[in-house]
Amino acid sequence: MSSPTDLPKDAESRLAELGHGFFTSDLSVNEFLLVKETGFHPLGFVMGSSIYHTGIQGRRWSKSQELSKLTEAMYNARELAMTRMEEEADELGADGIVGVRLDVNYYEWGSDAAEFIALGTAVKAEDGKSYRNKQGKPFTSDLSGQDFWTIMQTGYVPQGLVMGTCVYHIAHRGLGQTLGSVGQNIELPNFTQALYEARELAMTRMQDEGNTLGATGIVGVRLEEKSHQWGSHTIEFLAIGTAVTKSAGDVTLPRPTVIISLDN
Amino acid sequence: MTGPGDLPEAATRRLESGSFSSGLTVPDFGACLQMGLRPVGLVQGFCAMQWSWYGAGSPYMRGTSPYGTSDGGQGAYSQSWRCPHGLVSAEHRAWGQNYEQTWVESAWLQGFGSAYGRLIEEAKEVGAHGIIGVTDTSHNLADMNVTEFHMLGTAVVVEDAPAPPGGDPWSTYLAGQRLAKLIEAGFMPISVIAGIASVRVWAYCMTEYLMEGRVGTYGWGGATSTQEIEQVSEGHLAARALAREHVRRQLGSDMLHGVSITTAEREVGSGDQVLECTLRGTRVRRFKGFDPMPTPRPTVRLS
Amino acid sequence: MSPDSPLPIDVRAEMRSAAAWLADGGAAPNGRAVTSDLTIDEALLLHSIGWEPVELVFGVSVTSVPVGVWTWGRGEIGAASDAHNLAVHTAAERLGRECAKAGGHGVVGVQVSVEVNPHHVDVHLVGTAVRPVEGKKPGQTFVSDLSARDFVLLSNAGWSPLGLSFGASFIYAPRRDAATAIRQSSQNIELTNLTEALYSARESAMERMQASGLAMSAQGVVGVRITEGPMRFARHVIGFTAWGTAVRLVADNHVYLKPDMVLPLDDAVVQFEAQSLRGR
Numbered sequence: 001m002s003s004p005t006d007l008p009k010d011a012e013s014r015l016a017e018l019g020h021g022f023f024t025s026d027l028s029v030n031e032f033l034l035v036k037e038t039g040f041h042p043l044g045f046v047m048g049s050s051i052y053h054t055g056i057q058g059r060r061w062s063k064s065q066e067l068s069k070l071t072e073a074m075y076n077a078r079e080l081a082m083t084r085m086e087e088e089a090d091e092l093g094a095d096g097i098v099g100v101r102l103d104v105n106y107y108e109w110g111s112d113a114a115e116f117i118a119l120g121t122a123v124k125a126e127d128g129k130s131y132r133n134k135q136g137k138p139f140t141s142d143l144s145g146q147d148f149w150t151i152m153q154t155g156y157v158p159q160g161l162v163m164g165t166c167v168y169h170i171a172h173r174g175l176g177q178t179l180g181s182v183g184q185n186i187e188l189p190n191f192t193q194a195l196y197e198a199r200e201l202a203m204t205r206m207q208d209e210g211n212t213l214g215a216t217g218i219v220g221v222r223l224e225e226k227s228h229q230w231g232s233h234t235i236e237f238l239a240i241g242t243a244v245t246k247s248a249g250d251v252t253l254p255r256p257t258v259i260i261s262l263d264n
Numbered sequence: 265m266t267g268p269g270d271l272p273e274a275a276t277r278r279l280e281s282g283s284f285s286s287g288l289t290v291p292d293f294g295a296c297l298q299m300g301l302r303p304v305g306l307v308q309g310f311c312a313m314q315w316s317w318y319g320a321g322s323p324y325m326r327g328t329s330p331y332g333t334s335d336g337g338q339g340a341y342s343q344s345w346r347c348p349h350g351l352v353s354a355e356h357r358a359w360g361q362n363y364e365q366t367w368v369e370s371a372w373l374q375g376f377g378s379a380y381g382r383l384i385e386e387a388k389e390v391g392a393h394g395i396i397g398v399t400d401t402s403h404n405l406a407d408m409n410v411t412e413f414h415m416l417g418t419a420v421v422v423e424d425a426p427a428p429p430g431g432d433p434w435s436t437y438l439a440g441q442r443l444a445k446l447i448e449a450g451f452m453p454i455s456v457i458a459g460i461a462s463v464r465v466w467a468y469c470m471t472e473y474l475m476e477g478r479v480g481t482y483g484w485g486g487a488t489s490t491q492e493i494e495q496v497s498e499g500h501l502a503a504r505a506l507a508r509e510h511v512r513r514q515l516g517s518d519m520l521h522g523v524s525i526t527t528a529e530r531e532v533g534s535g536d537q538v539l540e541c542t543l544r545g546t547r548v549r550r551f552k553g554f555d556p557m558p559t560p561r562p563t564v565r566l567s
Numbered sequence: 568m569s570p571d572s573p574l575p576i577d578v579r580a581e582m583r584s585a586a587a588w589l590a591d592g593g594a595a596p597n598g599r600a601v602t603s604d605l606t607i608d609e610a611l612l613l614h615s616i617g618w619e620p621v622e623l624v625f626g627v628s629v630t631s632v633p634v635g636v637w638t639w640g641r642g643e644i645g646a647a648s649d650a651h652n653l654a655v656h657t658a659a660e661r662l663g664r665e666c667a668k669a670g671g672h673g674v675v676g677v678q679v680s681v682e683v684n685p686h687h688v689d690v691h692l693v694g695t696a697v698r699p700v701e702g703k704k705p706g707q708t709f710v711s712d713l714s715a716r717d718f719v720l721l722s723n724a725g726w727s728p729l730g731l732s733f734g735a736s737f738i739y740a741p742r743r744d745a746a747t748a749i750r751q752s753s754q755n756i757e758l759t760n761l762t763e764a765l766y767s768a769r770e771s772a773m774e775r776m777q778a779s780g781l782a783m784s785a786q787g788v789v790g791v792r793i794t795e796g797p798m799r800f801a802r803h804v805i806g807f808t809a810w811g812t813a814v815r816l817v818a819d820n821h822v823y824l825k826p827d828m829v830l831p832l833d834d835a836v837v838q839f840e841a842q843s844l845r846g847r
Binding site: 146 | 288414560562
């Protein structure tokens with residue numbers, strides 16, 4: 001599996017079985033009904049996976065810096081998993097994938113190896129119109145069935161799950177110099193600058209991806225911080241969200257009814 | 265980076281790009297559009313503060329209150345207790361005091377304030393009228409004596425409305441339907457605010473014995489029955505009342521809506537404690553008269 | 568839109584006028600600042616019955632437990648129950664006093680935190696003082712751990728909260744002599760002395776709660792929560808507490824709510840919490 005264009009054999013045969021009106025999906029009944037309500041039909045459960053070796057990068061103990069090789073690795077691994085999932089969806093002739101989940105698994109047998117998995121449900125528009133994105137690929141989104149319905153009501157169409165990442169190393173003893181004024185509680189400007197920059201980089205990269213898709217904006221952005229298996233001084237900042245473009249004019253949501261629930 | 269006016273390079277680049285990003289969930293995004301709010305960007309502010317407990321207020325320098333031994337002083341809270349026993353001994357704590365650690369409070373406020381200032385600055389950069397769905401966290405970084413203050417929010421423009429006075433965006437912890445309901449209730453958000461109080465309890469003999477349950481043993485409490493440990497209760501109440509007072513000072517005659525309270529207790533010796541209380545909420549101002557909606561219909565789920 | 572439950576206003580227009588008002592200098596109204604930890608839903612509901620929040624109020628009490636009470640003994644530990652009683656009572660009283668001082672008629676949504684330590688019992692109460700918008704004279708200040716929503720529902724049904732009703736009981740787990748223990752270890756039988764001890768301790772905690780409710784001339788206690796279990800620091804001591812809000816029918820008759828039935832189409836999704844943005 002050197003390039004993402006060749007899916008495993010089982011995937012091919014599984015996908016071949018789908019697409020004759022039979023579908024699988026991890027949508028709940030409510031989500032299924034709402035996706036149908038939006039004018040889409042589920043085609044099948046799709047996934048992509050990539051096992052990546054991450055963890056090689058020299059860091060200088062005393063310097064706060066971005067670990068660009070690790071950043072690249074984390075990014076590429078997710079991108080590979082996503083691309084494979086998109087290929088599966090493409091095989092099914094899907095317009096898009098909803099409810100995408102991105103997971104990272106670590107196994108005991110590979111200390112620095114991590115499996116990146118992308119899962120979701122491929123959907124196709126029932127009116128025959130193409131909802132594929134600017135790059136001719138099925139759109140991806142981490143929206144639930146409810147969210148998918150809501151966003152389509154507002155006149156926005158999802159384009160793709162976009163992300164940006166930045167792996168950063170925080171200096172261990174770099175503080176020594178700034179500790180000159182013992183007994184004071186002070187801001188650490190270098191520190192602030194470094195971590196602020198790291199988060200901004202992750203967000204900028206995500207936004208760049210959105211721009212590539214010609215998105216009007218990105219909704220539901222989450223900013224995650226994880227140390228994975230690198231120890232507490234190395235942190236991955238991951239920004240992830242769904243890029244959307246405005247399609248129709250303003251479609252106003254029906255005004256909700258006010259109720260008070262007597263349920264626990 | 266000593267104050268606003270100094271965003272990192274990536275921030276400026278990110279905020280200049282044409283598309284918006286928003287931290288809002290889809291339902292909140294929908295509600296936001298419905299209210300005529302156009303998201304213009306995800307904005308953040310950050311500040312890393314170093315704490316050193318080895319100075320004033322350190323457990324190793326017990327009793328080094330900068331206010332000396334007198335009550336009050338510089339307008340800060342302090343309250344003293346004296347030993348009822350008339351004993352003179354190096355081991356007997358004949359005197360105790362609760363005092364406000366204003367230096368801790370001002371450092372915390374500096375961290376919160378800097379992060380907030382940068383959040384506002386980023387929002388101004390994108391020409392926002394307001395910031396909604398603000399989250400703020402402060403937690404300790406790695407294993408060092410460093411606390412980071414991080415704020416995140418979605419900058420919005422109110423369509424067909426003029427910019428706020430001075431171009432300073434308003435801000436709120438609320439987003440989506442909750443914000444819509446706030447407006448419906450007749451309140452306009454002004455800003456997110458926080459107040460902190462840090463009170464040091466420096467126990468005197470009675471507090472020490474009572475906290476250790478040693479009263480009956482020496483017969484000094486006069487009784488083996490239960491009694492209130494006044495100094496500690498007062499300390500807790502003072503920390504909370506001070507935090508409330510600190511937000512009140514920023515409030516004018518506005519309302520602080522949806523306060524979240526966090527309290528922390530740190531034991532630094534028998535009966536000696538540091539008590540902290542933080543209040544955060546959205547400062548809101550009534551823009552129309554009291555006009556309540558009718559009580560909603562009660563419902564029961566059928567599932 | 569059913570006439571029963573309209574949102575009476577156009578949110579978009581309202582937002583725009585609020586923003587314009589602010590841009591125009593939007594002066595704050597005169598009067599004292601208000602602090603409240605109610606959610607917007609609770610505030611709206613409170614408004615719907617003509618009430619408003621006044622002030623965030625606190626009540627704290629730390630009460631000593633004499634040394635030696637936890638060491639093994641028999642029966643009930645009176646000193647522990649006394650300490651609990653004193654701490655809750657003092658804290659609730661302070662809460663009520665803060666409320667009265669702020670001009671509130673009562674405290675709703677009280678968060679109760681009770682911590683029993685070897686040498687002291689800590690009780691922390693936080694709530695929001697509320698009052699009717701039309702300045703009526705306050706009656707007896709009430710303290711209630713009901714949420715603002717529950718308070719509104721109860722009020723509409725004609726009931727009024729009176730105060731916190733509580734009770735506690737701490738006992739030593741009864742010992743069995745060695746011969747009994749050995750005899751019982753090979754049999755499947757009820758350990759009657761254990762049953763009896765725990766049963767009666769539970770009963771006395773609830774009985775005390777009831778008694779405190781009756782003392783307020785309440786007609787009932789709603790939302791009772793009970794805790795029970797061994798003490799963290801003394802596994803042979805079992806503590807029981809019971810809590811609730813004492814209520815009384817103030818209308819002539821109970822007003823029936825007649826709820827509508829709804830069939831929701833949501834999954835049990837977590838409602839938006841801004842903190843979830845951080846993926847924590």
